[in-house]
Amino acid sequence: MNQYPVVRVMDVEGTLAFSSSLETALHIYQDMILLRAFDEKTLTLQRQGRVGTFAPSLGQEAAEIASAYALDRQDWMVPSYRDHGALYVHGLPLDHVILFAMGRSGSYAAGVRALPSSIPIATHLLHAVGLAYALKQQAEPAIAMAYFGDGATSEGDFHEALNFAGVWQVPVLFFCQNNGWAISTPVHRQTHSETLAQKAEAYGIAGVRVDGNDALAVYEVVRQAREKAIQGHGPTLIEAVTYRAGPHTTADDPTRYRTSNEVNIHTAQDPIRRLGEFLIQQGLLTKTLKEQMMRDSKERINEAVGRVEAQGAVMVGDMFRHVYQTLPTRIQRQWHEWEDRSHE
Amino acid sequence: MSEKNMVEALHDTLSQMMQHDPRLVLLGEDIGVNGGVFRVTDQLLTQFGSDRVIDTPLAESAIVGTALGMAIGGLRPVCEIQFLGFLYPALDQLISHVSRIRARSAGALGAALVIRAPFGGGIRAPEQHADSAEGYLTTIPGLKVAIPSSPADAKGLLIAAIEDEDPVVLLEPIRLYRLGREEVPDTLYRVPLGTARIVQPGRDVSVITYGAMVPLARAAATQLQQRYGWDVEIVDVRSLSPLDEETLGQSVRKTGRAVIVHEAPLTGGFGAEILATVTEQAFWWLKAPIVRVTGPDVPFPPYAWEDWYVPNVSRIAHAIGQVMAEE
Numbered sequence: 001m002n003q004y005p006v007v008r009v010m011d012v013e014g015t016l017a018f019s020s021s022l023e024t025a026l027h028i029y030q031d032m033i034l035l036r037a038f039d040e041k042t043l044t045l046q047r048q049g050r051v052g053t054f055a056p057s058l059g060q061e062a063a064e065i066a067s068a069y070a071l072d073r074q075d076w077m078v079p080s081y082r083d084h085g086a087l088y089v090h091g092l093p094l095d096h097v098i099l100f101a102m103g104r105s106g107s108y109a110a111g112v113r114a115l116p117s118s119i120p121i122a123t124h125l126l127h128a129v130g131l132a133y134a135l136k137q138q139a140e141p142a143i144a145m146a147y148f149g150d151g152a153t154s155e156g157d158f159h160e161a162l163n164f165a166g167v168w169q170v171p172v173l174f175f176c177q178n179n180g181w182a183i184s185t186p187v188h189r190q191t192h193s194e195t196l197a198q199k200a201e202a203y204g205i206a207g208v209r210v211d212g213n214d215a216l217a218v219y220e221v222v223r224q225a226r227e228k229a230i231q232g233h234g235p236t237l238i239e240a241v242t243y244r245a246g247p248h249t250t251a252d253d254p255t256r257y258r259t260s261n262e263v264n265i266h267t268a269q270d271p272i273r274r275l276g277e278f279l280i281q282q283g284l285l286t287k288t289l290k291e292q293m294m295r296d297s298k299e300r301i302n303e304a305v306g307r308v309e310a311q312g313a314v315m316v317g318d319m320f321r322h323v324y325q326t327l328p329t330r331i332q333r334q335w336h337e338w339e340d341r342s343h344e
Numbered sequence: 345m346s347e348k349n350m351v352e353a354l355h356d357t358l359s360q361m362m363q364h365d366p367r368l369v370l371l372g373e374d375i376g377v378n379g380g381v382f383r384v385t386d387q388l389l390t391q392f393g394s395d396r397v398i399d400t401p402l403a404e405s406a407i408v409g410t411a412l413g414m415a416i417g418g419l420r421p422v423c424e425i426q427f428l429g430f431l432y433p434a435l436d437q438l439i440s441h442v443s444r445i446r447a448r449s450a451g452a453l454g455a456a457l458v459i460r461a462p463f464g465g466g467i468r469a470p471e472q473h474a475d476s477a478e479g480y481l482t483t484i485p486g487l488k489v490a491i492p493s494s495p496a497d498a499k500g501l502l503i504a505a506i507e508d509e510d511p512v513v514l515l516e517p518i519r520l521y522r523l524g525r526e527e528v529p530d531t532l533y534r535v536p537l538g539t540a541r542i543v544q545p546g547r548d549v550s551v552i553t554y555g556a557m558v559p560l561a562r563a564a565a566t567q568l569q570q571r572y573g574w575d576v577e578i579v580d581v582r583s584l585s586p587l588d589e590e591t592l593g594q595s596v597r598k599t600g601r602a603v604i605v606h607e608a609p610l611t612g613g614f615g616a617e618i619l620a621t622v623t624e625q626a627f628w629w630l631k632a633p634i635v636r637v638t639g640p641d642v643p644f645p646p647y648a649w650e651d652w653y654v655p656n657v658s659r660i661a662h663a664i665g666q667v668m669a670e671e
């Protein structure tokens with residue numbers, strides 16, 4: 001028997017109640033629209049050569065946005081490369097997200113409690129555990145949450161992080177978006193376990209499986225796990241079951257490894273449409289409001305792209321400036337050498 | 345004989361070697377159904393089946409660690425690490441086990457395995473996809489490290505690596521994967537590990553380099569030949585470990601001047617080893633201090649800075665000018 005049933009709010013009656021206000025649900029919806037518009041815009045920019053390789057979160061908007069809504073600003077977000085949506089909700093300005101896609105900066109903004117997106121898979125889960133230890137030690141009422149994918153559960157660092165978290169009983173959440181694929185590897189070739197959530201059991205921590213395309217359920221599950229962690233009742237591994245509707249990145253060609261039939265079946269579960277229909281039923285959303293949201297999103301994104309593209313070329317010195325807090329003279333010398341060359 | 349780019353040369357060689365030696369197995373992330381993110385293993389799954397072309401779960405330490413077990417057990421594994429920057433989780437396996445199993449078993453056991461990994465910058469890749477980590481690998485005794493700069497060498501080095509009884513890391517410059525085509529013989533031939541190649545002979549100065557820097561060195565040499573009539577010799581190291589001290593020494597004893605070029609950061613980079621070796625071999629013949637052209641001592645930056653970071657033709661030409669200016 002599967003002991004990790006998929007938790008839902010929408011579509012299935014009474015499984016879970018949504019505890020927050022419907023206004024929150026509407027805000028979540030609005031940011032999901034924004035994220036979709038952002039990804040579509042960035043894919044276009046990539047084709048035009050205006051940004052580099054980019055990992056869209058098409059189809060994962062509920063998991064990205066609603067999970068971040070469940071956090072408080074003093075919580076630490078520890079993201080990976082596909083989590084610009086969650087970072088935006090947590091406070092990262094849209095301009096920074098674009099700068100990151102343009103290879104002009106790390107995805108970091110001062111004052112936002114989020115680490116730069118981790119590229120080496122699963123390595124950052126350990127940082128979340130360490131951050132949670134520091135929060136606990138300093139009696140801060142906050143948690144750390146790491147974002148990662150199904151593929152990450154195969155790396156040693158995933159297992160080490162869950163184990164430490166269990167031993168230390170620190171306020172950390174592991175938010176795993178099971179989007180069905182790790183580039184070309186389907187989940188059933190990634191693990192012989194029936195679910196990813198059940199891996200929590202081996203480390204003596206809680207595991208929850210949530211419908212990752214049900215924004216309200218994602219919000220609810222993260223919120224509850226967060227409460228539990230803050231109360232000192234330990235970490236949780238959350239498996240958000242979703243689907244990567246687009247390519248892994250702009251460098252990927254998914255037709256090499258999956259059928260359009262499979263994609264169609266899953267995109268019928270589109271999280272934006274699902275939440276939209278729910279909000280319409282609740283009388284909170286109208287067609288006009290939806291169209292307004294889409295227009296606003298596009299406008300905000302275009303403005304941000306405009307601002308970023310109006311910035312001049314990068315300064316060679318910025319490559320050196322932050323390698324150490326105090327630059328050793330040997331590197332200062334290199335900086336000068338490079339600076340001189342840049343004026344040639 | 346046919347014209348191939350480096351990806352095609354590597355692909356066809358793997359296919360040929362798989363037919364030639366039934367012990368060969370390929371393992372890595374996305375190498376089967378997807379044919380590898382750079383398509384080096386395209387269609388090999390269809391050709392050889394999933395027992396021999398293994399799409400692994402996402403874990404580099406497991407890829408290298410299981411490959412060692414396979415090798416000891418009688419197979420010949422060829423691992424693909426998706427990008428060199430993702431080899432790091434497997435360094436423990438490489439350093440603690442793969443490289444020293446022969447020494448620890450007094451010669452009884454060996455790690456006849458190959459690790460292939462694309463590396464280096466120049467294609468506007470995301471962060472941490474462009475590291476040049478060859479220097480760390482050459483510090484590991486027991487391991488061999490080779491880097492091709494042409495399709496034909498890629499074939500010869502890959503075959504030599506596969507046939508070697510000891511572990512070999514073959515680093516493939518991403519920027520050269522599809523840069524140009526050349527004639528690649530159909531026969532199974534080897535580029536012996538431990539041999540450098542004189543890309544073009546010259547009298548005035550030796551440019552010692554490898555990988556994606558070789559075409560840049562050639563362009564600089566052509567420029568300087570036309571402008572000043574300087575006769576530049578280019579040495580492609582291609583086997584970093586073991587290193588061909590003899591060819592390097594001979595070249596610099598002839599020219600009396602040397603410029604060393606690599607993309608990795610300066611400090612502790614492989615250029616330091618080349619410089620020390622050349623100094624040992626040719627000190628009394630030197631007419632000028634040796635100059636290194638490398639990446640700066642900073643982590644490989646986001647790609648907007650890439651063109652600043654990676655050495656280019658003008659930096660190489662400038663360095664050659666520097667050593668030529670000395671009497």
Ligand SMILES: Cc1ncc(C[n+]2csc(CCOP(=O)(O)OP(=O)(O)O)c2C)c(N)n1
Pocket residue numbers: 082119120121148149150151152153179181182183244248373402404426430433
């Ligand atoms: C240590 C490491 N190995 C390999 C890679 C290359 N790589 C980037 S994303 C990816 C697949 C990740 O899949 P998953 O964890 O499911 O996350 P998703 O991309 O689906 O969000 C791979 C293999 C990497 N970034 N880091």
Ligand SMILES: [Mg+2]
Pocket residue numbers: 149150151177178179180181182183
């Ligand atoms: Mg995935």
